Amino acid sequence: MSEFDHTSLDDLIHSRLRLAIMAALAGVERADFSALKRQVNATDGNLGMHLRKLEEAGYIQADKQFQDRKPVTRYALTDTGKQAFAAYLDQLAAWLPKTRA
Template sequence: MAGFDYRALDNIIHSRVRLAIMSYLMTAKSADFNELKSQLNLSDGNLSTHLTKLETIDYIKLEKKFVGKKPLTTVTITTKGNNAFKTYIEQLSTLIEKK
């Protein structure tokens, strides 16, 4: 009975906060900073750092523009991010099925 290889589980997605972010983006496709912040109950700083990390490995794309007078950061999941998330979920599924 071989245990599962924990190294296979995407370490970057597998953070509770980033899992929440990615999961949200999978259905929402895109969201802006404040939407994520309020929906996921994150502090500004916490969200900001996790977004930066996800952006660094190209799982999401961040676009900054002004809407009227206010800055607006829009977050979009990339193809790479989408694939990574799907893989992550599949691995989790096999883990869960084993119960």
């Protein structure tokens, strides 16, 4: 099996935790911090750091609201994030025939 060339992939998404965040958000319209934490099972600090990186890159957007008087931050993929994620998936898919050969 040929080695998978990770260098051709978007580094920002290829990190396992950020990939998990992007995948979890790609499955829904939006998700709040606690739902993402459940999905990817990260600590608050770690998740917050990776969310910030994705937000700074413009891949996700945060929307702060109040729900039952409690602050809730909801995250959603931006159009840029959706495009980057789709491109990442395309690159992965393009590798499949090579690795199966």
